[in-house]
Amino acid sequence: MKRETGRWVRKAEADLEGARELALRARPLNDLVCFHCQQSAEKYLKALLIERGVAFPKTHRLEDLLLLLLPHDASLKKLRRSLVSLTRYAVDYRYPDENATKREAAAALRQARKVREQIRVRLGLPP
Secondary structure, three states, rough: OOHHHHHHHHHHHHHHHHHHHHHHHOOOHHHHHHHHHHHHHHHHHHHHHHHHOOOOOOOHHHHHHHHHHHHOHHHHHHHHHHHHEEEEEEEEHHHHOOOOOHHHHHHHHHHHHHHHHHHHHHHOOOO
């Protein structure tokens, strides 16, 4: 694995670990759980793009990153629904007037774990 890929994987892991911890609090921080789940998925996708030598734009739209990966691995298409769902958490809950529910936070964690598992397998890492 490329050194740069490893750096992105470590950041992705930290985001997911942070999301888990925020979800377990006595008063869960659901907005932050969702945001960090999106961030973890984004960083995992970017790690795989780096590993494959594919340039990518600055974006938080996970489905755009997926489109860059599909020519290299069409089986990643199965992540599309999870990625579309996670994309909204990049911005929606970071500002007043929108609040994530416990149910949304739990779904975001499931989706981020799914992305994590699929990308780690492709990077030759344990799921």
